[in-house]
Amino acid sequence: MFEFTHYNFNVLDLEKSMKFYEEALGLKEVSRIEPADGSFIIVYLGDGKTNFKLELTWLRDRKEPYNLGENEFHLAFFTDDYEKAYAKHKEMGCICYENPEMGIYFITDPDNYWLEVLPKE
Secondary structure, eight states: OOOOOOEEEEESOHHHHHHHHHHHHOOEEEEEEOOTTOSEEEEEEEOSSSSOEEEEEEETTOOSOOOOTTOOOOEEEEESOHHHHHHHHHHHTOEEEEETTTTEEEEEOTTOOEEEEEEOO
């Protein structure tokens, strides 16, 4: 048997990404790994309600943006208040794609990862 533990995104600016995920999705730091040599930092973010964790990995020597291809992958999040979430993300300027017929939209984080927002039914 397997149990879900986390999903990883590599990021260029850890603090900027952490701020984005807290503001946009309410995810906060739950743990961190920092080796003595400072070559990387791993931060796990969670919502405080579920076991879901998003792992953000920062690599000291990485300077160029990550190649995300055509962004054919994404994470999806349910929200209890779709209209409120939509208004917040619109104000943040992070909505990158909308599909009103399906009742969904996507936001992008500072590294251009796509995140789907769905109403909880």
